[in-house]
Amino acid sequence: MTSGEATLGSGMRVPQKRKRSDMIAEEIKRWIIAEHKVAGERLPQERDLAALFDCAKGTLREALKSLEVQGLINVRTGPNGGAVLAEVSYDRSTELLRNYMHFQNLTVEQVYEFRKAVEVEMAVSVVGHLDEEAFARLEESVGCCACSGHKESEQMKVRQAELDFHVLLAQYCPNPLLSFHSRFISDLLRDFIRLRTDVPDAFDKFTTVNRDFHRQLIDALRREDREAVGRLMREHMELAERFTLELEGVVSENLMLVP
């Protein structure tokens, strides 16, 4: 019966009436689309925008703040400063998606159930989109996994490099959806790395197995053998899940916090 309320609405109370600054933020969005503005173009300055949308400076600032948090504009001071339209960055999007996942108390099984699906598809779709520079970078990344000291910092580096391999691959994926989510999951797992010093040999074995998989993946990618790429990545993920399960149980801590 009221105007606009949330769809979920269990017992939680939500704001009933939209704020003026929010409405102006949406008006600006619509205005941007109507004017066919593209990334890089400047918006009018604060004073003019305030006049255009008929509100005070402070209110307009809150509206711009909203767009800025959404990653749609960047604001700069100085002459020729002001709000410029921006493409939403990967970093900004994931930060916001992580806020959501923070409350979902994900388990390792759940993360890997998703990762298996996405990562396999991503790897397959990357076939045929790699140049020599790409292969060089991938091989360099595998090289980093080779140096296995037994100090904590060394092990940490190895795990990071392993994830880098996947992020690198995602970078060459022509499908933005797969690329985004593959990278998102890798970043999620990155925060999740907690060294456990009580199972050093499990760690070593995993490192070796991973390196093998990465090498074989590069080979299959060179041959442009889709079937092999898919199969290898699937097996790789199966084993990675098993290993991760041995080490920890829950993936939910402090995802929200930006380090």
Next chain:
Amino acid sequence: MTSGEATLGSGMRVPQKRKRSDMIAEEIKRWIIAEHKVAGERLPQERDLAALFDCAKGTLREALKSLEVQGLINVRTGPNGGAVLAEVSYDRSTELLRNYMHFQNLTVEQVYEFRKAVEVEMAVSVVGHLDEEAFARLEESVGCCACSGHKESEQMKVRQAELDFHVLLAQYCPNPLLSFHSRFISDLLRDFIRLRTDVPDAFDKFTTVNRDFHRQLIDALRREDREAVGRLMREHMELAERFTLELEGVVSENLMLVP
């Protein structure tokens, strides 16, 4: 050499110095975690927060605005009002993710490449998590697809109902990652529905085929036959992709705009 700049940084210039309001927003985030605040708890009122973080009211408001846009708090006026910690809602997260995808100019192929992977996994993981009420709702949804008038509004309704089936299924998926993304893709496709009146028979055939798949899926879900569920959903997606391709080519318009 400067302090904090974006990782992407092609030719685009980005703000060099972090703003005070942004820093305070992050300080508040940290404070929330440090205080072990959970969803539902109130934050101190503006005046006290401004004192706590030593800034003016306007600045603090911009910081709160940032958190609000991120969906982390709701703010209300009146006695016992103020900012209360909220779980980030699905709607908010997708809105922000859509902002990102708006700039990626997705093609139908790309959306379906992702959808196939996610939807199959989602359907399989939902096996064993459906009660009688769930089945009743699914069957009701299939029923809606049956009434096929030839008016535009009727056809529109049918397509919506078809997507509802998938959203419904996602709702019972125990994996938040799969559930979220399955629903996200459905919502993405929902905006994409543009009726084309020039190919009415293709439309009818697709409607019939879809209904069959949905019915068979329900059967397989009742039998808790994982293998069949996976296979059916995979075939279902293959055909859905082919049909969608017949109708349109690009999925990128106005994803950003909230209707």
Next chain:
DNA sequence: AGATATTTGTTCGTATGTATT
């Protein structure tokens, strides 16, 4: 139902910081 107290929402004026010329 109405008055009131409480808390956010909006506005203005002014001062400061920063980047361009």
Next chain:
DNA sequence: TAATACATACGAACAAATATC
């Protein structure tokens, strides 16, 4: 270096919303 143009920050006053009595 100085002048200029712009965003950023502050503080005080007033407006609007809403829970409670």
